Every structure is written in structure tokens, then in C-alpha cells.
Amino acid sequence: MKAKRFLQPIINNLNELQVNGLFINGNHLKFTFSTMVADNLAAHLIGGFQMSFNNGYFCRRCYIKSADRNLPISMTKADTRTCIDYDKFVEKVIRNPYESPLMGINGKSALEGLIGFHPIMSLPGDLMHDYIEGICPLVMMALLKQASSMRLVTYAGIQKRMEKFQYGYFDCRNRPPPILVKHMQNDRISATAAQKLCLFRLFPIIFNDFIHDVPSMIVYKQLREILDLVLSIPFRKQWIPVLRDLCIGFHESMLLYFHTKMVPKIHFVCEYDKIINDYGPSIRQWCFRYEGCHAYFKKIALRSNNFKNVPKMLATRYCLKQAFKLSQLNRMKNLHYAVRITNTQRTSFTTQIKNILLDHFGRINPEKDLIQCNKLFHENVEYYRSSVYVLDLRDPDEQPIFAQIIYILKNNEKWWFIIDTLETIGYDESLCSWEVKSMDRFSLMDPHHMKYYYKGLDIYELKNSKNEIDGPTLELMNSVEKITTFIPKFKQQLLFLNEREKLFNKSNDNLTQPIVSSSASSNLNLSSSSSSSTLSSFSESISERGSKEFINSATSESDQSLIVQEKNALFPDKYVIPPLPNALLKDIQNGALNKFGPHYSNRQILIEAVANDLIDKYNMFYPTHKQFQVIGEAIVECLKLPLIQENIVSIFILCCSKLFR
Numbered sequence: 001m002k003a004k005r006f007l008q009p010i011i012n013n014l015n016e017l018q019v020n021g022l023f024i025n026g027n028h029l030k031f032t033f034s035t036m037v038a039d040n041l042a043a044h045l046i047g048g049f050q051m052s053f054n055n056g057y058f059c060r061r062c063y064i065k066s067a068d069r070n071l072p073i074s075m076t077k078a079d080t081r082t083c084i085d086y087d088k089f090v091e092k093v094i095r096n097p098y099e100s101p102l103m104g105i106n107g108k109s110a111l112e113g114l115i116g117f118h119p120i121m122s123l124p125g126d127l128m129h130d131y132i133e134g135i136c137p138l139v140m141m142a143l144l145k146q147a148s149s150m151r152l153v154t155y156a157g158i159q160k161r162m163e164k165f166q167y168g169y170f171d172c173r174n175r176p177p178p179i180l181v182k183h184m185q186n187d188r189i190s191a192t193a194a195q196k197l198c199l200f201r202l203f204p205i206i207f208n209d210f211i212h213d214v215p216s217m218i219v220y221k222q223l224r225e226i227l228d229l230v231l232s233i234p235f236r237k238q239w240i241p242v243l244r245d246l247c248i249g250f251h252e253s254m255l256l257y258f259h260t261k262m263v264p265k266i267h268f269v270c271e272y273d274k275i276i277n278d279y280g281p282s283i284r285q286w287c288f289r290y291e292g293c294h295a296y297f298k299k300i301a302l303r304s305n306n307f308k309n310v311p312k313m314l315a316t317r318y319c320l321k322q323a324f325k326l327s328q329l330n331r332m333k334n335l336h337y338a339v340r341i342t343n344t345q346r347t348s349f350t351t352q353i354k355n356i357l358l359d360h361f362g363r364i365n366p367e368k369d370l371i372q373c374n375k376l377f378h379e380n381v382e383y384y385r386s387s388v389y390v391l392d393l394r395d396p397d398e399q400p401i402f403a404q405i406i407y408i409l410k411n412n413e414k415w416w417f418i419i420d421t422l423e424t425i426g427y428d429e430s431l432c433s434w435e436v437k438s439m440d441r442f443s444l445m446d447p448h449h450m451k452y453y454y455k456g457l458d459i460y461e462l463k464n465s466k467n468e469i470d471g472p473t474l475e476l477m478n479s480v481e482k483i484t485t486f487i488p489k490f491k492q493q494l495l496f497l498n499e500r501e502k503l504f505n506k507s508n509d510n511l512t513q514p515i516v517s518s519s520a521s522s523n524l525n526l527s528s529s530s531s532s533s534t535l536s537s538f539s540e541s542i543s544e545r546g547s548k549e550f551i552n553s554a555t556s557e558s559d560q561s562l563i564v565q566e567k568n569a570l571f572p573d574k575y576v577i578p579p580l581p582n583a584l585l586k587d588i589q590n591g592a593l594n595k596f597g598p599h600y601s602n603r604q605i606l607i608e609a610v611a612n613d614l615i616d617k618y619n620m621f622y623p624t625h626k627q628f629q630v631i632g633e634a635i636v637e638c639l640k641l642p643l644i645q646e647n648i649v650s651i652f653i654l655c656c657s658k659l660f661r
Contacts, residue, residue: 002640003045003110019114033116037285040268047119048109049091050101053264059106061271070262072255073248076635077168079150080274083120083445125275127282128193128291134265137189142258143214144184144207151622152210155181165206167198168458169384174198193291197344204431205460212430216257222250224432230272231642235281244273250642266559337377344370344409351416352442353406360444361411371410378415378447383408386437387456391421399424402436403445404459406520433460454636571618573625575634578613581605588639596639610635 014033019434022029036046043053046483049060058066064078072509089105092613102107109119115646116122127429138629139283162178178194191199204211211217247270254266273386297314307312344366349357357366364370376383383389383405407418421443437460584602587595595602610631614620623631633643641647 007110008113011111015113015115029480032113033122035124035279035285035288036111036117037126037290038123039287040265040405041124043123043126046110047123048107049119050104050106056101058264059104059267059556060119060272061125061565063103064267066264068183069264069267070255070259073251081120084116086118086120111297112288124279124285125282127230127272127286128288130265130272131230132197132200133192134263135223135269137196138205138263138265139219139258141184141187141189141210142261143203143216143220144179145187145212146257147207148184148211150214152213154268154621155184158184158207161206165202168460169204169387170456171198171202193288198350200224202460205433208431208462214355216253219250219257221429221432222246222253226250226269226272228274230282233281233283235276237277240273240277243276246495247271247273269285276582279338279411286411296373332529338373338408338410338415339375339377341371341373341410343367344372349407352440356418356442356444364411369411373408373410376415376447378450381450382452382456383417383447384456386459388422388459389450389456390418400434402434402457405439408441415447415448417450419443419445431462537634553577571620571630573630575630577634577638578609580609580638593639593641606635 013032017031018033021028023492027357035463038042038046040053041051043049044060048058050056050058053066055066056603057063060081061079062080068078072280085103089102090108093100093102093105093107096108109558111117123521143159144153148155148158159178159180162176167175170298174192174194174197176189176199179189189196189199190322199206204217217639228245229235229243229246232239245606250565251266251270273283281286299309299319300314300317302312304317346366349366354366357364357370385405385408388402388404392401394401402422403419404422405417406420409416409418419442420438421441423439425435425437426434428435440627450561534627586606587593594600596606597603614623614631618625636647
């Protein structure tokens with residue numbers, strides 16, 4: 001009743017618009033109501049459905065029971081709700097209120113007086129709440145926890161990877177906050193919808209070093225394909241059967257790998273083939289822009305500290321903001337808006353680009369006749385230097401052709417793009433992204449011809465994504481045949497083999513393990529245009545006979561006496577605490593052990609020192625119970641406490657249990 005009284009003025013205004021319309025500048029505009037966008041809880045409140053999703057008939061589109069949501073889709077076969085059935089159930093509930101909820105219906109809708117509204121036909125699913133804020137974070141968190149349980153990564157390692165990841169220009173705007181250890185423990189990702197979508201798209205790239213070893217990664221790939229389809233606009237009708245098959249496969253994969261995560265939204269996202277068939281592209285009907293506007297008003301309300309007539313204050317602030325924006329830049333009329341305009345330098349262009357400019361503009365002076373900018377807004381589309389855009393589609397298979405903007409130039413009051421048409425190698429299913437390569441195919445392009453995809457894309461380069469060379473595989477690369485595809489030049493192949501012998505030669509005591517790692521990485525990054533300073537002492541020319549003898553001798557020595565030293569020493573029976581800061585040693589000497597309790601910096605410094613020492617020296621991420629006992633004894637002795645079991649247990653609770661999570 002409260003919702004009906006609150007919505008009654010809105011219903012009257014909407015009915016007035018539908019019946020009488022509006023007269024603007026002599027034009028009569030008429031309106032009609034189609035759908036209402038809301039999250040699942042609000043949609044059930046407006047439609048008169050039951051408010052609980054954990055029992056009974058929880059879906060507003062079909063008659064599936066809560067007990068059947070863990071069954072495969074092929075076994076449920078729930079009937080679809082119809083307007084006639086809904087009206088019959090509402091009449092039964094009105095006659096006998098004690099039967100509520102009846103087939104998931106509590107009573108009349110709060111918008112029953114709105115012309116054109118019916119709860120069955122006017123409440124489609126919301127893509128943002130079902131996918132971006134519902135299933136996507138759930139799947140990502142489940143994958144990360146499974147990777148942690150397989151000891152592929154720690155919670156702290158997940159946080160470290162997200163903090164160090166370099167986001168591109170366009171993705172940086174929606175940069176998600178790092179997933180902290182407490183977020184992993186609470187099983188919740190704290191971020192906005194845009195940040196969660198950005199994290200979901202970049203998930204296999206951020207965690208590419210271990211996430212592909214998780215057996216349940218197929219769940220992410222299926223969900224990624226589903227999300228790519230439901231976010232598509234326009235949506236082709238021939239994609240609906242494909243979307244249906246993907247939803248069935250995703251539901252079965254969730255039952256197989258994450259059966260404890262079968263929340264009601266799993267069922268909701270599997271109905272989007274029917275939703276798109278009935279209402280069109282889902283991106284046309286979602287709460288994304290409403291939530292963004294609501295977040296702005298919420299910030300204003302919190303920061304202003306004004307709680308008197310809040311609606312008037314928010315409306316006034318928003319009107320002033322819009323007036324300021326429109327006075328500074330009229331985006332409806334100004335088609336070109338450049339940022340960071342600078343003069344061009346003749347030396348900044350390559351010979352190939354100079355020839356392109358000469359063929360198109362004739363003989364011009366680049367320093368006088370051309371200007372450049374870093375960013376251009378053309379017809380409300382942002383173009384940024386070094387970003388990638390879809391230039392065209394290849395006819396047979398509609399594979400996208402990408403182009404990277406190299407320069408944004410202006411000549412005679414007209415803007416031009418110098419683009420590099422990239423070679424599309426293919427779609428990488430493991431990274432869920434396109435692999436491209438620059439072939440230096442430069443050309444001049446009019447901004448009006450960029451018509452396919454309005455948003456710029458970012459390029460991410462993964463280290464060793466193609467070769468995946470590590471220490472054990474480096475040890476096996478002991479012949480020219482094995483490194484031919486990796487290092488093209490014959491001279492550099494010989495130098496590589498010689499440096500490799502230094503890395504893995506047991507008799508060379510001067511090479512420590514950190515030097516081995518750095519030398520290996522520098523050698524693996526050799527290219528035709530670069531050379532290592534440590535290799536400059538070798539002769540420029542080597543005879544063919546000497547080269548063969550060198551290879552044979554290096555190969556025979558490596559086959560007979562190559563022994564790889566163990567990277568980490570064995571854990572001792574008596575562990576020694578690493579050197580501590582003088583301030584901590586002074587507190588220990590003075591007996592101020594209260595400073596090593598919870599919420600004190602001394603305790604955190606001691607924990608980090610021990611953890612880093614165990615990881616760096618012994619490569620120990622998950623100590624055993626016996627090793628924890630040895631570590632606890634060492635900490636007790638360091639704090640100058642009696643070496644009794646009670647103190648060791650206390651130290652384990654305060655310190656050792658926090659070392660590795």
C-alpha cells in the first residue's frame with residue numbers, strides 16, 4: 001500500500017502523457033509505456049511477486065522451483081508465465097490472502113493503474129545486476145579461490161598482481177581497486193559496476209601466469225562468450241540459438257565445478273535468450289546509466305552535509321553543473337575539439353610517413369603547415385594517439401581489421417589521422433582477446449571513415465606470452481635447432497649458447513642465482529636490433545668450422561656434466577631470524593614486548609621480515625606443521641622468552657598464523 005501511494009502521482013503523470021501527449025513548438029508528441037527497468041528485488045516488489053529468492057517459485061518469468069535450480073536445464077522444463085495465468089493467481093490471492101504467495105505471486109502490482117503496464121510483459125531482466133554485479137564477480141572470486149587452494153597463488157599475490165598491472169588509456173578510467181586479502185576472505189569484490197566489468201574483461205590478462213592452469217577456467221570462457229553476445233548491439237536473431245546453447249553449457253559447468261555457488265541469478269542469466277527475443281538487445285534496457293547518475297547524487301548528498309530539503313539541493317546543483325558544461329562546450333554543435341595542440345617537428349616523421357604527407361598535401365612545410373594533438377573529439381567520439389580502433393570487417397568471416405592512430409594532424413582547418421593498419425593474427429581464446437601485429441602499413445585517413453566501433457581499444461603486451469620460456473625449458477635449449485625460431489640470427493644463437501653454459505655450469509661459483517635469473521631474462525629478450533653489453537667482447541665474425549666445433553663441444557659438455565643447482569636451500573632444523581631494524585632490537589632488549597601485540601607496527605615488521613626471508617631464501621609459501629614449530633621457536637628466542645610450548649603456541653597465534661594466507 002505504501003508503494004502504491006508513493007507511485008500514484010507518477011502513474012497519473014505517465015497516463016496523462018499517454019492520453020493527451022505534449023505540444024512542443026506546434027508539434028503534438030504522443031507517448032506509450034513499454035517496460036520498466038529495475039533490479040530483481042525492485043521488479044518483484046513492483047510486479048507483486050514474492051520477495052524471497054531462496055524458496056518457492058522465485059522467478060518472475062517461469063514456474064521453476066527453488067529446489068530445482070540445481071538441476072540441469074534439460075531436466076527442469078519449467079513453464080513460462082503468461083498474463084492470463086498471472087491475473088488468475090492474483091484473483092485467487094485477493095479472495096484468499098492466506099494462500100499468499102501463490103505460485104510466487106503475493107498480490108496486485110503497484111503499477112496496476114498504469115496504461116500499458118503488465119508485470120509479465122513489462123519487467124525484463126537487468127543486464128547490469130544479473131551479470132556485471134552478479135555472476136561475473138562470483139565466477140572470478142571462485143576461480144581465484146580455486147587457484148589459491150591449488151597453491152598456484154596466494155591471496156597476497158593476487159593483490160600484488162592487481163596493484164602492479166598497468167591499465168591502458170581507456171581502461172584506466174574504470175580501473176578497479178585491488179582485490180585485497182580481506183576481500184578474498186569475505187568472498188566479495190568491492191568495486192562499481194564499470195570497474196567490475198573492466199576487471200572481468202582483463203581477468204585472463206592480469207592473471208595470465210597461473211589462471212590457465214585452473215581446470216574450471218572453462219566457466220569463465222563460457223560466461224565471457226555469453227556476456228559478449230548480450231552486450232552486442234545490434235543483436236542478430238541468428239545469435240539467439242547460439243546464446244541458448246552457451247547458457248545451457250554454462251549452467252552445466254557451474255553444476256560441475258561450483259555447485260555450491262548456484263545462486264538464483266544463475267537461473268536468471270540463463271534466460272537472456274528469451275529476454276532478447278522478446279525485448280531486443282539487453283543493453284537498451286539496463287540500469288547502468290541510472291546507477292551512474294545515482295552515484296553522482298549520492299556523492300553530492302554525502303559531501304555537502306546538508307540534510308534540509310535534499311531533493312531541491314540536488315536538483316539545483318545538477319542544473320548549475322549542466323549550465324556550466326553547456327556554456328563551456330556545446331557538444332551538439334562543436335564537432336571538433338582537440339586537446340594538447342602542439343606544433344609538429346620535421347624530424348618526428350619517418351621517411352614513409354613523409355612520403356604519405358607529400359603525396360596527399362603536396363610540398364608543405366610540416367613545421368608551419370601542420371599542427372598535431374594528442375586527443376581529438378570528433379562527433380562526440382574520442383580519438384587518442386596510440387589507441388586502436390576497428391577500421392573495417394573482412395568480408396568472408398567478418399574478422400575485424402584494426403588500426404592504430406600514430407598521429408592526429410590538422411591542415412587547412414581539417415583534421416587527419418596517420419594510422420597503422422595492424423595485421424590481425426587471430427583470436428586468442430585463452431586470453432579472450434585479439435592478437436595483432438604491426439607491419440608498418442601507414443596511411444592517411446579522414447575521421448569520417450571511422451564508422452564501425454566508436455570506442456578506442458587498448459593494447460596489452462604480455463611478457464613471454466608466445467614462447468613461455470622459464471628456467472627448466474632454458475636448460476633444455478642446448479642446440480641451435482631448438483632456438484632457431486626463438487632467436488633468428490646465427491651469431492646471437494652462438495652467443496646465447498655460450499651464455500647458457502655460464503648459467504648452468506656447476507663449476508662457476510661466481511654466478512649466484514639472482515644473476516642467473518637476470519641474465520636469462522636479458523638473453524631471452526634479444527632482438528635483431530639490440531645487443532647485450534656482456535656479449536660485446538665476442539668476435540664479430542666466426543668461421544663456419546669454428547662455429548660447428550663450438551656447438552658440438554657446448555652440446556656434449558651440457559649433455560654429460562650439466563647439473564642445475566637447486567634454487568633454494570633446504571629448510572634448516574634450527575631457523576635464524578633475519579636481521580631486524582635497530583628500533584625493534586632496542587624494544588626487545590628493553591623487554592617492551594607489549595609493542596609486539598596486535599595492531600602494533602613492530603609485530604607487522606617482524607612478520608614481514610620473516611615472511612620475506614622464507615620466500616626469498618627457501619621459496620617457502622606454505623610451511624608444514626613442523627616448519628611452523630621451528631619458526632615459532634626462533635621467534636620466541638628472538639623475543640628472549642622462555643622456550644616453552646605455551647609461548648610457542650602464543651607466538652603461532654599472533655605471528656605465524658598471519659605469515660601465509
